[in-house]
Amino acid sequence: MSAPTDTIALSPEAIDSGAVAPAAAEELHAPRGVLHDVWVIARRGLIHMKRQPEALSDATIQPIMFVLLFAYVFGGAIDVPGGGNYREFLMGGIMAQTLVFTAFGVAMSIANDRKNQAVDRFRSLPIAKGAVLGGHAVANVIKSLLPIAIMSLTGLLIGWRIRSSVVDAVAGYLLMLAFSFAMIWIGVLLGSLVATPEGVQGIAFVALFPLTFIASTFVPVSSMPGALKVIAQWNPITTLSDALRELFGNPNTPVRPGDPWPIAHPVAYTCIWIVGILVVCAPLAVRIYSKTISK
Amino acid sequence: MTTSLAIEAHGLVKRYGAKAALDGVDISVPTGTVTAVLGPNGAGKTTAVRILTTLSDATAGHATVAGFDVATQATDVRRRIGLAAQDATIDPLLTGRENLVMIGELHQLSRSEAKARAIDLLEQFTLTDAAEQVTSGYSGGMRRRLDLAATLVARPQVLFLDEPTTGLDPRARNELWAVLDTLVGQGTTILLTTQYLEEADRLADDILVVDHGKVIARGDARSLKRQVGGDNIGVTLVDEADVDRTVDLLRTCTDGDPVVDRPLRTVTAPTSSGVAGLAEVANTLAGAGLRVEDLSLRQPTLDEVFLTLTGAAIDRDDELEEAHS
Numbered sequence: 001m002s003a004p005t006d007t008i009a010l011s012p013e014a015i016d017s018g019a020v021a022p023a024a025a026e027e028l029h030a031p032r033g034v035l036h037d038v039w040v041i042a043r044r045g046l047i048h049m050k051r052q053p054e055a056l057s058d059a060t061i062q063p064i065m066f067v068l069l070f071a072y073v074f075g076g077a078i079d080v081p082g083g084g085n086y087r088e089f090l091m092g093g094i095m096a097q098t099l100v101f102t103a104f105g106v107a108m109s110i111a112n113d114r115k116n117q118a119v120d121r122f123r124s125l126p127i128a129k130g131a132v133l134g135g136h137a138v139a140n141v142i143k144s145l146l147p148i149a150i151m152s153l154t155g156l157l158i159g160w161r162i163r164s165s166v167v168d169a170v171a172g173y174l175l176m177l178a179f180s181f182a183m184i185w186i187g188v189l190l191g192s193l194v195a196t197p198e199g200v201q202g203i204a205f206v207a208l209f210p211l212t213f214i215a216s217t218f219v220p221v222s223s224m225p226g227a228l229k230v231i232a233q234w235n236p237i238t239t240l241s242d243a244l245r246e247l248f249g250n251p252n253t254p255v256r257p258g259d260p261w262p263i264a265h266p267v268a269y270t271c272i273w274i275v276g277i278l279v280v281c282a283p284l285a286v287r288i289y290s291k292t293i294s295k
Numbered sequence: 296m297t298t299s300l301a302i303e304a305h306g307l308v309k310r311y312g313a314k315a316a317l318d319g320v321d322i323s324v325p326t327g328t329v330t331a332v333l334g335p336n337g338a339g340k341t342t343a344v345r346i347l348t349t350l351s352d353a354t355a356g357h358a359t360v361a362g363f364d365v366a367t368q369a370t371d372v373r374r375r376i377g378l379a380a381q382d383a384t385i386d387p388l389l390t391g392r393e394n395l396v397m398i399g400e401l402h403q404l405s406r407s408e409a410k411a412r413a414i415d416l417l418e419q420f421t422l423t424d425a426a427e428q429v430t431s432g433y434s435g436g437m438r439r440r441l442d443l444a445a446t447l448v449a450r451p452q453v454l455f456l457d458e459p460t461t462g463l464d465p466r467a468r469n470e471l472w473a474v475l476d477t478l479v480g481q482g483t484t485i486l487l488t489t490q491y492l493e494e495a496d497r498l499a500d501d502i503l504v505v506d507h508g509k510v511i512a513r514g515d516a517r518s519l520k521r522q523v524g525g526d527n528i529g530v531t532l533v534d535e536a537d538v539d540r541t542v543d544l545l546r547t548c549t550d551g552d553p554v555v556d557r558p559l560r561t562v563t564a565p566t567s568s569g570v571a572g573l574a575e576v577a578n579t580l581a582g583a584g585l586r587v588e589d590l591s592l593r594q595p596t597l598d599e600v601f602l603t604l605t606g607a608a609i610d611r612d613d614e615l616e617e618a619h620s
Binding site: 028029030031032036037040041043044047048051052116117118120121122123124125126127294 | 387
């Protein structure tokens with residue numbers, strides 16, 4: 001125990017106890033199943049979250065700052081068409097933006113795993129197929145509960161209220177969880193295609209971040225010019241924001257004649273995107289992920 | 296399934312695009328023995344380890360570890376092996392104990408078994424005091440120790456160590472060697488890669504010398520050294536003027552052409568008779584009345600081995616291995 005810290009400092013006698021002897025065939029451990037392995041890896045993800053509060057800030061501090069910024073700085077200059085309290089309009093958008101950043105968190109974990117060669121360590125272990133990605137997915141859904149709770153509390157503090165039925169409110173929260181689950185696979189795809197944490201950060205800043213602004217997140221789409229308006233109207237972040245406003249009974253942009261289908265049916269359109277991402281993106285992400293780690 | 300070979304590989308080929316990292320390699324390691332894969336960076340050592348540990352698929356060829364096919368029975372292989380990669384692959388955000396418990400659980404131990412095992416290994420690798428510290432604060436030596444402990448969590452039958460002593464100080468290296476001796480004494484089969492003939496000689500029953508993805512020589516250290524002309528005797532003279540006479544004298548009592556470095560006043564010549572050869576040189580030089588500052592017997596370096604085996608100096612081709620490290 002008094003050995004210098006930079007040496008192997010291990011005497012052969014110390015391990016002569018047999019504690020490192022190879023296992024006999026009958027001592028091998030039977031597989032405990034995919035759920036066990038997924039949970040072990042998810043627990044690691046949650047410990048990472050606990051130990052890396054700075055990486056959590058995009059899911060905690062940042063949305064709070066956006067709420068305060070828009071509610072108190074810009075909010076006064078923004079009118080909600082059809083009337084209504086801007087702060088209540090804002091919350092659906094902020095929640096949607098926060099959920100989109102789930103993808104960023106996942107992509108960072110995947111890129112970090114590759115950087116630290118954790119991927120190789122896991123792959124040399126007898127773990128169930130898909131357990132590593134499953135573990136990331138579970139950890140990140142749990143992780144996304146935190147910003148959802150923080151957003152709800154911040155909203156309550158600035159005057160946001162759920163004004164709909166219990167069923168609609170529950171549907172709103174379920175929609176958030178489902179969207180966050182879909183975002184995980186975008187994150188896996190991004191983390192697999194972009195190998196480094198720095199690269200992931202770059203992409204998030206030039207692609208993900210603007211996408212959350214060309215939407216009804218903070219301002220009504222109707223105020224945007226031509227092409228931008230069309231992009232925003234078909235942007236699922238717009239419809240997620242609108243869907244949450246609808247489900248929570250908050251002020252929403254009124255649907256005008258001539259508005260495209262997504263604007264008139266935000267819940268349905270958002271669900272189509274969620275299903276689409278899960279059907280198309282998830283298998284693709286898994287395939288690209290397995291390809292990139294097994295070279 | 297019952298084989299006396301813990302590792303058996305035939306014609307392993309791995310191509311990255313047009314480049315062959317492995318170009319038809321055969322490996323056979325009898326159970327309970329140590330084989331060293333000796334070669335420079337870029338020779339294909341890491342690629343071979345990655346294929347044998349199921350991390351990478353071979354482009355062609357076939358390999359079994361502990362009797363199971365690495366390509367089709369990967370999980371069976373993984374249950375029986377431990378891998379210490381070139382860089383310690385421990386989780387920087389987890390504590391030492393959490394790392395070992397997680398790996399134990401992923402080796403399908405129960406949580407309580409994994410915890411007990413972690414405590415044992417931390418104790419044996421003198422990491423108990425640092426057990427609750429996050430490993431990003433560990434020193435290089437501590438990370439290596441934890442990495443090796445992690446490799447041993449499931450009591451592997453076959454251990455793969457990719458350049459285990461690179462970056463360790465001599466004392467740490469000696470201690471690691473002693474640990475490996477113990478493991479071998481307990482029946483573990485080990486395949487390790489190294490750039491040092493000395494290390495291969497010290498640890499391995501059998502040595503494969505690889506270069507450009509091919510095995511260019513194999514055998515035990517003695518036969519290998521015989522192939523490269525044995526050890527080297529180095530003479531450092533007090534007076535540079537004596538160099539030529541020394542060269543003439545060494546020709547009579549060593550086994551090859553002496554190499555001269557005039558500014559350093561050294562003459563080096565190969566010998567196949569080890570210490571006896573050294574004694575003969577000492578007597579010859581003393582008899583001629585030459586003043587000798589230093590006289591040494593040392594093993595050929597990897598460079599000298601390569602020079603002899605390939606007739607060319609090591610082509611330091613680092614790109615290939617770095618590309619996928």
